[in-house]
Amino acid sequence: MLQSLHVKNIALIDDVEIDFTDGLNILTGETGAGKSIIIDSVNFALGARMPKDIVRSDCDYALCELVFSIDDEKTRSELEKLDVMLTDNQVILQRRIVNGKAGCKVNGESVPASRIRDIAEYLIDIHGQHEHQSLLYKKNHKLLLDSFCKDGFNAELCKLAELYDEYKGAKEEYEKASASRDSVAQDLDYSKFVAEEIEAAALREGEDEELENDFSRMNNSRKIAEIFSKVMQALSSDQEGAASMVGYALSSMHQIADIDESARPVYEQLAEAEDVLSDSIRALSLYEESLEYSPEDYERIKERLDVINNLKMKYGQTIDKINDRLSEESEKIEKLSDYESYLKNLEFKTNELYDKLLQVCAKVSDIRKKEAVILQKEITGALNNLNFLDARFEIIITSGEDKLSRDGFDDVEFMISTNPGEDIKPLTNVASGGELSRIMLALKSVLARRDNIGTLIFDEIDTGISGKTAQLVADRMSDIAADHQVIAVTHLPQIASHATTHFLIEKRADGNHTATSVKPLEYNESVEELARMLAGSEITEAVMENAAELKKNAGRLDT
Template identity: 45%
Template sequence: MLTNLHVKNLALIDEAEVAFGPGLNILTGETGAGKSILIGSINLALGKKMTREVVREGASSCLVELVFQIENPQILSSLKAMDVETEDGQLIITRKIQDGRSISRMNGETCTVSQIKKIASLLLDIHGQHEHQSLLYQDRQLEILDAYGRDTIGPLLEETAEKFTDYKKLQKELEAYQMNEEERAREISFLEFEIQEIDEAALDPAEEEELERRYRKMSNSRKIAEALNQAYQLTGYEAGAGEMTGRALKELSGVASFDEELEGLVSALTDIDGLLNDFNRDVSAYLSDFTFSEEEFYETEKRLDQLNHLKSKYGKTIADVIDYQERQKRRLEQLQNFEARRELLSDRYEEAVKRLELASHNLSAKRKEYSRELSKQIIIGLQELNFLDVSFEISFSRTDHYNKNGFDEIEFMISTNPGEPVKPLAKVVSGGELSRIMLAIKTLLADKDNTETLIFDEIDTGISGRTAQKVSEKMARIGKGHQVLCITHLAQIAAMADVHFEIAKQVEHMETLTRIRRLSESESVQELARILGGAEITKTVYDSAREMKELAQVQKTSRLKRTE
């Protein structure tokens, strides 16, 4: 479960530390106090996109830290499979935002936002203020059904997606063979021309470098010759360095016998004289061999032009040109064996269609099996939420095409009044009813996937009275098996709190800040009175709030317990 939340410099929060408890955690406060900012901070830590306004005015950065204590062995096993190690079941997720960039960490190690999102799906489920509207979309309805039967439907879904990938690949290949004889003849002619043009060039990947070396040498031959002649003269034995060195060696050798230390100098100068002599000889030899004909230069230049022309048409390098030719040869072979190849592909395509059809059929059959179970469970859940006489069905139809999810198209059908036929969800329910339906579904899915923490952001939209009481009982019942964080405006729901927090907006030093604090039992009653009484809290209102709190506790320990 989520044990701690630490927020610093986020929107109106300068710094907040919240220690959540097990069971039902209720968050209440005046409109605009910043309740949704708190849920937003959790979303932000778990990878939600950020806006520039997220960092508090005047601060250079903001930080959100979540501490989870995980006890569910299945979740721990799933995390381990994702190479996420916990320390005695504890996992700390942080996200720091500075200069428009963010850094996420898990237990101190830097990680990507996509990794955080994947892990977050195991740890908690957040129901936003308007998420129930997604129930109106049929693709979302299909996701809910698949999630409900994930243990059995999941593998079938993966198999169907795999078969669909094979089917699409073959379909694309077969489409390439949809051409008439004239188009085929024209493409064959073009391919033969390209292949022949490259063949005639007799390409060798190693040749280009040698050609460029020779061309560079030939095109700069005059500069090379002039530089070598100059070097030969300057180091030679006719008024050059060679002559000067020889004379110096003669002078030094004449006096070497007078001092033994001079022998080292004579030896060094002898080496220099020998090196100059070897250098002169090598330069002379290079100049003697440094000849080529105009025809050789022309042929080298012409060959380079040919290679550059091919590269401009078929690839950046000679190796690319050769690869291109191989591809064109394969395409030519396909076209030359067009009918046989098309027939083979057609047969493979038909087999792929059959395999996809079978996988989609098996998937659909299992979905229909689970749809009946899901419908029954949703009806039970809705009855608990004050839908007194409700019918719920999941209708199936087949799409006119395949996709990675098979061929099913489903629609949630409901009737909330006796004697009325079921109709599509979008045509029947109000916003408050839709919110309750989503609550029932979220409860079912949470029990299926072992999610430890559920977060509801104003699930009470559009409800009041007896319905609100039913929702509060449902929330309390969920809180017996899960940790629940719930933002609410309704006293009936708030009264059920196992842990109650107040979120308030305060002005300190000319600055508006959001504060959050855990309420004691008496303070919780005071907050309920505020919700019930509005601007003026009379003794009667306070007594009603205290009675509501006491009745809620009785319900949690007696009637709710008997319905487990």
């Protein structure tokens, strides 16, 4: 059950903590006091979408925390399947907003909101203010029937959904392959071209990296060699090289020095220069021999890299990806070479899956039809207890392969006759909000007996009803609360009088600050609140007596 609710800085709430009890927990208060804020806070904690204005305008964070006590093994087992470990037989669900960002926790561990929603399915069922209108949508009727079906049915539905997805995939593959029959020859030629081009390259893993390293090194050597060639030409070419020019100058100066002794120092300097040049040319020749550069190897590596890079541009950015493409094209060649056989295998697989799917659909349909008989009988009884005299409720199930989907081939529709002698008609044609509310309550009361959810929340399920019908609705909710924890927001004193625990929701203003408060009422305080609900602001002694009698009679009925 929901043991407690802690809300902080949400809408008009400053800081509220509510300790719920077993049985029927009733929330009442003036219109606008903030009753629905309590339910909205629960929804928020359970992972519902966050309204933009949920945080109080004067605050930068908000918190909602739910504490559930778990006392039955089935729920404990389901939670363990979701890897939820109990602490002191409790599950604590918390959601917090800080600076506009929401975070969720389960027993102190941060989790996504979707995980909280998965967990909540086994803990609580919330009937919102307008949820009864979901009965107007035929698509929801199948969901309600399926929720009534016994344990094991969900496993069949999961099996059906998986098989349906597998069948759809096979069918789409077959249809696509059939439509591509005309282009098979062209596709085969292309796949052969790609495979042959890749195979001809005979790529080796890591080859591209090795070649890139060699190419980079040889490219540097090539640049040095080109510059070196110019240096050697400048120094040792036959006519204009430095060595030739210095040799010519030296010979000329030798003649001058023989004639004029004063020119001999210049001659000796030129002789030294010639020796230096000769030594430099010999050293450069040795350096040239040390260079690792071969024009032939350079061109070979360059051409190989061009081949590899071309394949990368066409088939993948790495050699591994190019080889993967080769494997893909090889598989296509094998498939396309015997395309008719490939098509027949696909067709056989699709038909085989379809037959299996129909078998599972038939099994699911049989379960639905058997459970529908039980459900319509129980709902008819529940409707009679809610002032639908001689009401008839039927569940019509039509089956056909044309309705095939992930949840079977059944079309489910709820039919009802609410008055004696009236023809049965689709539930979607029921216009009265009060009638829809009672029908939904009948459904909830029947489903509650079947499922294992401990807590039911009703937010103003009493919409559009009054008088005797209101009393019958109150009795029905009290019956549900005998086996489940029920938390209900109501405007009807007939329902509030049955409260095991009665909470008053009030809005208080203190200067410029307005806040919603929650107060558990003692017996006499509950009677006073019932009197307000009966008569509004003018509460007379007679009204108080009526309220006390209402409370007393409700207590007598609940015992």
